[in-house]
Amino acid sequence: MRLVPRDEWRTVLAALHASGLVYLDLLTAVERDAGLEVVARVVRPGSAAAEVIVAALPADDLRIDSAVPVYPGAAWHERETAEMFGIEFTGHPDPRPLLLRTGLGAPPLRKGTVLAARVVQPWPGEFEPSRPDRAGSPSRRRARPLGVLDGWPDEGGRP
Amino acid sequence: MTVRGVIALIPDACTSCMLCVRECPTWCISLQAHPEQVVDEGARRPRTVNVLDAFAIDFGLCMYCGICVDVCPFDALEWAPDHDYGAATRAGLVQPMERLAAWLAPP
Amino acid sequence: MKWVTSPPASAYRLAGDLGVRVVVANLGLACCSMEVEAAVARGLLVPDDGQDPESTVLLVSGTVTDALAPAVLSARDHLDGEVVVVSFGACASTGGPYWDAPTVTKGIDQLLPVAGYVPGCPPRPEALVAGLLDVLRDRP
Structure with missing residues (x-):
């Protein structure tokens, strides 16, 4: 697991992609006391090589760059993470809600909800x-x- | 291991301890009871026992995890093999104490 | 919002001579649908032979989310004639283990009239047959 500054999220992902870890295995979020963490795991297909990167988001500014320009498969994960945790993925090409109807209020997977x-x-x-x-x-x-x-x-x- | 049948109640074994009700993940068990004083011969003070008034399992909500059966300290809940208890109404899925007790009764 | 729906893919009949000619259209939405397939594997249900049925049952087997609710109604509208709706399993009946989820419909009886409920999580294949017979034999 590698902690990554939020501003370098997409840069780091691009470097991982360029190094051969081209498959996005998972992208989600975890709630901590200080705020939220976005977690991504990328793997090299056909091998055991994998890396998990984590970026911390302060509770009052839940924004992070979308990974979709690097990993198109992140689009679905980010839509889910956005509506479940209330995180904004800036630059997401299609940020429609995935499961929730609009107007449902607080993000369901946050501990305070x-x-x-x-x-x-x-x-x-x-x-x-x-x-x-x-x-x-x-x-x-x-x-x-x-x-x-x-x-x-x-x-x-x-x- | 469950047989995915039905959960039966042995009312006489139930002490109304509420363990099953509180452990149930789907909140499908409900229980009503009241305390009564019992005077034992030779005892200095009467003791208090809980008397079971009502017990129900909502099989529309039950996920058949068996936690209630496992957690009961007095084995008052048991698996029974019956599976034919569909209902025409939602309320019919809620089985009261008498019906739960009948699943283990001899034929 | 537009919904992509098609008629329920799998239609079955009750095996053997149980006194009812029924087509069971299985709307399989979650794991309960596996038990319907188990009923087929055990020979309790057989594939629909296309003959005119006395009754048509829409069997909703699995979790219905609010997002999916229009598809359940659409499936009912895709079936000809009078349709008897049977709720198979805890999720379809009440929301089941997901009753507290903000996305899950707390029972399909909030969407359409239900003639019978088969409890279980999931119900056994035998419970499916028993539940269907209960519903169909009670009918005129």
């Missing part, structure tokens, strides 16, 4: 048999669905 369905639907595990009249009250036992953040859903939640 609350799944509306899980807010609307009461969690059946909230019920406490020893105090059936006080569902949802703080309890010694865990009374929060698995995998949701502290303060969920009322306070927005932080990891």
